Amino acid sequence: MKYIAILGSTGSIGRQTLEVVELFPQRLKVVALAAGRNRQAFLQQCLRYRPRLVSLELAEDAKWLQEQLAGCAYRPAIHYGLDGLITVATCAEASLVVTALSGAVGLIPTCAAIKARKQIALANKETLVAAGQYVSGLAEQYGVSLLPVDSEHSAIWQCLQEENRQAVQRLLLTASGGPFRQLDQAALKQVTPAMALQHPNWSMGQKITVDSATLMNKGLEVIEARWLFNVDYDQIDVVIHPQSIIHSMVEYGDGSLLAHLGMPDMRIPIQYALSYPERWFNQLPRLQVNRLKGLTFEEPDTERFPALALAYQAGRQGGAAPAVLNAANEVAVHAFLAGCINFLDIPYIVAKTLDKYQPVNPAGLDEIIQIDSWARAEAQKIIKRQ
Numbered sequence: 001m002k003y004i005a006i007l008g009s010t011g012s013i014g015r016q017t018l019e020v021v022e023l024f025p026q027r028l029k030v031v032a033l034a035a036g037r038n039r040q041a042f043l044q045q046c047l048r049y050r051p052r053l054v055s056l057e058l059a060e061d062a063k064w065l066q067e068q069l070a071g072c073a074y075r076p077a078i079h080y081g082l083d084g085l086i087t088v089a090t091c092a093e094a095s096l097v098v099t100a101l102s103g104a105v106g107l108i109p110t111c112a113a114i115k116a117r118k119q120i121a122l123a124n125k126e127t128l129v130a131a132g133q134y135v136s137g138l139a140e141q142y143g144v145s146l147l148p149v150d151s152e153h154s155a156i157w158q159c160l161q162e163e164n165r166q167a168v169q170r171l172l173l174t175a176s177g178g179p180f181r182q183l184d185q186a187a188l189k190q191v192t193p194a195m196a197l198q199h200p201n202w203s204m205g206q207k208i209t210v211d212s213a214t215l216m217n218k219g220l221e222v223i224e225a226r227w228l229f230n231v232d233y234d235q236i237d238v239v240i241h242p243q244s245i246i247h248s249m250v251e252y253g254d255g256s257l258l259a260h261l262g263m264p265d266m267r268i269p270i271q272y273a274l275s276y277p278e279r280w281f282n283q284l285p286r287l288q289v290n291r292l293k294g295l296t297f298e299e300p301d302t303e304r305f306p307a308l309a310l311a312y313q314a315g316r317q318g319g320a321a322p323a324v325l326n327a328a329n330e331v332a333v334h335a336f337l338a339g340c341i342n343f344l345d346i347p348y349i350v351a352k353t354l355d356k357y358q359p360v361n362p363a364g365l366d367e368i369i370q371i372d373s374w375a376r377a378e379a380q381k382i383i384k385r386q
């Protein structure tokens with residue numbers, strides 16, 4: 001039996017993780033759950049999975065949950081806030097923590113889980129973008145594996161052969177291109193949040209869906225791949241593949257390309273991270289290769305979608321530049337969703353925040369968090385000046 005804690009259980013990845021848990025009741029058990037503000041959904045999850053330890057973002061919601069469960073035989077320990085996330089991430093009973101929070105809020109609890117020697121099923125890519133060097137060093141120090149959940153990274157992980165690691169030439173991340181792949185600059189300026197939230201192939205949380213539309217998601221994934229697989233940026237390429245059937249590829253030095261194909265269904269990579277090193281049978285819908293109409297590929301256009309180039313630039317610059325990129329992007333996406341800025345302002349705000357940043361090599365987590373806060377404040381100032 002694997003005992004699991006989930007950070008972000010009410011979100012897209014969190015809910016799909018619980019679906020996978022339901023497929024394997026003899027093998028997976030939920031022992032701790034944490035969520036944000038969706039207290040109704042969280043209450044239902046608590047009643048269904050009966051984790052002993054739970055947490056919500058706000059104290060008032062934790063109190064509300066306590067009241068809802070007052071008459072029940074089931075009485076979990078209820079926490080809240082950042083301390084609550086850390087408590088769930090370090091839950092004594094859990095051997096594996098699924099990090100499914102959205103944004104850099106995942107960084108501190110993930111580090112706490114690593115220090116508590118939990119295996120990490122990592123969906124929260126922003127953790128590795130903001131602090132890739134620190135987090136991968138910490139994982140090595142504590143002998144903890146970072147098991148990829150992100151579909152592209154799961155694909156690469158499955159195409160990497162340990163005996164051939166030296167022969168890897170490059171990683172090829174596929175990108176759908178998002179809903180605006182074929183729009184010109186003038187049309188991009190006019191797109192609304194509702195349009196940006198219509199991903200062509202995947203149903204996901206709001207932040208990552210907007211990131212997919214700007215191609216920032218692929219930029220964050222390039223940085224995530226650099227740290228998960230310990231490769232140089234020169235060895236990571238992005239190719240647009242609008243069908244999202246090939247989830248990524250690994251090119252070897254002899255000219256062989258290994259690709260991972262599957263339905264665009266996050267339960268598959270989530271299950272693999274939970275089952276690893278085993279591969280379990282399931283009844284999920286299968287990819288019918290004979291029914292595919294065609295798989296196509298294009299170069300990404302970084303003129304129309306500059307976020308991808310910004311992420312490569314920040315990644316190559318190193319130090320705290322990726323943390324700045326990530327923080328500014330979180331603020332800009334939030335402002336776009338709130339209707340305060342237009343779609344093209346997102347990469348503009350990220351670029352301007354990076355311009356203001358004085359390069360530093362952060363000494364540790366505290367400094368990374370300080371720089372993250374600084375970048376958020378700078379991005380807000382730029383938005384106010386718009």
Ligand SMILES: NC(=O)C1=CN([C@@H]2O[C@H](COP(=O)(O)OP(=O)(O)OC[C@H]3O[C@@H](n4cnc5c(N)ncnc54)[C@H](OP(=O)(O)O)[C@@H]3O)[C@@H](O)[C@H]2O)C=CC1
Pocket residue numbers: 007008009010011012013014034035036037038039056057085099100101102103105123124125126149150151202203204205206207208266
């Ligand atoms: N969705 C997908 O298919 C994929 C997602 N990812 C990555 O996985 C991560 C999660 O994405 P996704 O599931 O789409 O995101 P969602 O927005 O759907 O879910 C985010 C989760 O985090 C919780 N949360 C947010 N802020 C806080 C906080 N301050 N304290 C406690 N809980 C909080 C939310 O709680 P609540 O809703 O209760 O407020 C929710 O449970 C992201 O890093 C994303 O990039 C990677 C690949 C695919």
Ligand SMILES: CC(=O)[C@@H](O)[C@H](O)COP(=O)(O)O
Pocket residue numbers: 150151152174175176177178202208211212213217218266
């Ligand atoms: C499902 C998943 O892993 C997402 O990160 C997805 O890849 C987003 O799609 P894009 O390829 O459009 O960024």
Ligand SMILES: [Mn+2]
Pocket residue numbers: 150151152221
């Ligand atoms: Mn992905």
